Amino acid sequence: VLRDDFRQPPGDVVAAVGEPAVLECVPPRGHPEPSVSWKKDGVRLNDKDERLTIRGGKLMLASTRKSDAGIYVCVATNVVGERDSEPAELVVF
Numbered sequence: 001v002l003r004d005d006f007r008q009p010p011g012d013v014v015a016a017v018g019e020p021a022v023l024e025c026v027p028p029r030g031h032p033e034p035s036v037s038w039k040k041d042g043v044r045l046n047d048k049d050e051r052l053t054i055r056g057g058k059l060m061l062a063s064t065r066k067s068d069a070g071i072y073v074c075v076a077t078n079v080v081g082e083r084d085s086e087p088a089e090l091v092v093f
Helices: none
Strands: 013-015 021-023 035-040 052-055 058-061 070-078 081-084 088-092
Touching: 013 021, 021 088, 035 052
Parallel strands: 013 088
Antiparallel strands: 021 058, 035 070, 052 058, 070 081, 070 088
């Protein structure tokens, strides 16, 4: 089972260059419990990037760069399938 509705979709975030930024997401309920990954501008983020941390549903950027600005989508995945959240924008100034 994987429901359609995200318990908390990510919201738009504004951050200054060099500051941390956090996008939060609570995935829909599912069985088994879905895992969360993130896409930026339609491309799945690589959690090998040491500036990125994905924990629970949070995407944490340690030190924001201009290049981090864009549209982010939270992706919930389990054996049934995948659901994308509404998009959220990260604005970097």
